[in-house]
Amino acid sequence: MTSKLAPLSASKVKISVRPENERNQPIKNEDLIFGKDFTNHMLTVNWDNKQGWHAPEIKPYGNLSLDPSTCVFHYAFELFEGLKAYKSLKNEKDIIMFRPDKNMERMNKSSDRICLPTFESEELIKLIEELIKLDKDMIPKGKGYSLYIRPTMIGTSEGLGVHTPDKAMIFVICSPVGPYYKTGFKAVSLEATDYATRAWPGGVGDKKLGANYAPCIKPQLEAAKRGHQQNLWLFGPNKNITEVGTMNVFFALKNSQTGKKELVTAPLDGTILEGVTRDSVLALCRENLDPAEWEVNERYLSIDEVKERAAKGELIEAFGSGTAAVVSPIKNISYQSEDISVPLQEGKQSGKLTEDVMKWISDIQYGITEKANWTKVF
């Protein structure tokens, strides 16, 4: 958008606080359900193409009131992010956000792709901090517990013409959440899916748009009917593996001749979501794994290669990666009515690398280990 429009400015925020006696109380850790309960306040920032970004508002959590012709209801002018804030396990007063700059960068790419306005990332991070501080009593404590933050942008133009929205809104809501796997990892079974396609070249599969989500529910229900939790999305004539459910996916392979191991995930070719957890897994594996023993590659990997390597005993681990679960171990892939079994550790629900990756990342998220520029502490 043009430089004459007002930028997003955290310093202009207007805060109206929910009266103490109307507030929701913190929820007990054991009662938390992902994305069902929200904190007492939300952030909204309106934009229009004449003024630019209006003054941000932090106010009591409540309904949005929109004309039924608003473009978000008709043409999917909508995108979102998901990130978390953690109570430090080292210093309980510290709240830690994990790589919020990466989420803001991606959010701006998503909005640009569907002609919604871009914004100043640092300013939205400051506003999210303000919002979280106001509701900090609702951030649950303990490993696995966190505050899930959902920045969202919607087009708010009224009228049925299909064109660039002249109005938009950022809103941010926050939900206290517990561990994805309440009783430790639970490895999942996948159905390799080629009849439905999540994303394609020249499409929008690399952006976090609402448009990428609704179409994936029906194939998931189909897989569930046959006993599988998620789809392993394949693409193209070579049936390359792209993502799993709404996560990126990693495979660990071992060359039985040389003994050398390889961690593989799909390259960012425009069909793959640029996962913050994906990026973190790659970076930490490149740092922590012995290069004499491991290669870490972003390359195409076909389901047929996985099948062949599994038959030779060369498939050693597989896991999904994403903000909600960090890593999600895989135990089985159904492909053309055959099962490809993925090894787990004896008596456990994950492989060793999956476990290590989980620890490396969550130790940073909870302030147990430090990693420069990966956390925002306040």
Added chain:
Amino acid sequence: MTSKLAPLSASKVKISVRPENERNQPIKNEDLIFGKDFTNHMLTVNWDNKQGWHAPEIKPYGNLSLDPSTCVFHYAFELFEGLKAYKSLKNEKDIIMFRPDKNMERMNKSSDRICLPTFESEELIKLIEELIKLDKDMIPKGKGYSLYIRPTMIGTSEGLGVHTPDKAMIFVICSPVGPYYKTGFKAVSLEATDYATRAWPGGVGDKKLGANYAPCIKPQLEAAKRGHQQNLWLFGPNKNITEVGTMNVFFALKNSQTGKKELVTAPLDGTILEGVTRDSVLALCRENLDPAEWEVNERYLSIDEVKERAAKGELIEAFGSGTAAVVSPIKNISYQSEDISVPLQEGKQSGKLTEDVMKWISDIQYGITEKANWTKVF
């Protein structure tokens, strides 16, 4: 959904009328802008997975109030239809809807694809009739004028989990509209687009989902920068022509050896919207064109074939088809920096067939000619 849930039932409708003194007055024909003004009432019907369809409500047009975690804002659980009601030019008391059964059939296919509830088509048509009758003074009169009807369905589940919505809403709003081309046809210039892809096999391009629309705005702006009104969407290694902008597309070709003419549009292979106007064009051309002179084919047509045939003087016409404009003549296609010129009639902005098709369809829509089962008159 299961048969124990309540079906959609028009007889349960609750009607609350906007007080006379608060009503919008009919808009002058010359002041109508597509999809900007709405009638005084709207229809809403809620659904949940315990009860099924609730009692429909016809009530004053007004805002929707939704929790910010509602799934329509995050995961694009949304779909719509577009159809029109016309004041008969033969008997002014008659209101004519054009093939509403086709729109309802497609709307049910769209909702099924993203796990929103299906509904009884005939009941929604009855409810739309009720709604229109209440605001019939706002249907503009005269050829080219009509009431645009926008049935919409959104997922209204609250919470951030990505799953089948447990709540949904149909709403219908109506906008009085004028002719798409106020001063007769205006032929458009297209940019053949292969760097961005509208739809893909295994995707949802054949459904009228919000998800298909927002991603197409940026390529349109890119084409506009280079002086073209719309994208001509190509697909695959052969660069087959699929759609134009948000319309289906037809090409008329003439074999210079045999003199035989052919009308071509893309086949319904899952990447093409099942346009009601597309179907009507095909049916009327098959009925009205002399088979000794014309073939009407649903087949793949590559941009390279169009280019070659144009060079031989065999490209005779091209037009888009859709509810808003009925037909939209094409005068030029830019492909790999070359222009493919599409003939128009001397001193006119369309070809002869385009003009004929426009007349055949609009004569039915305005009650001048009759076509069994294609209109609903009330």
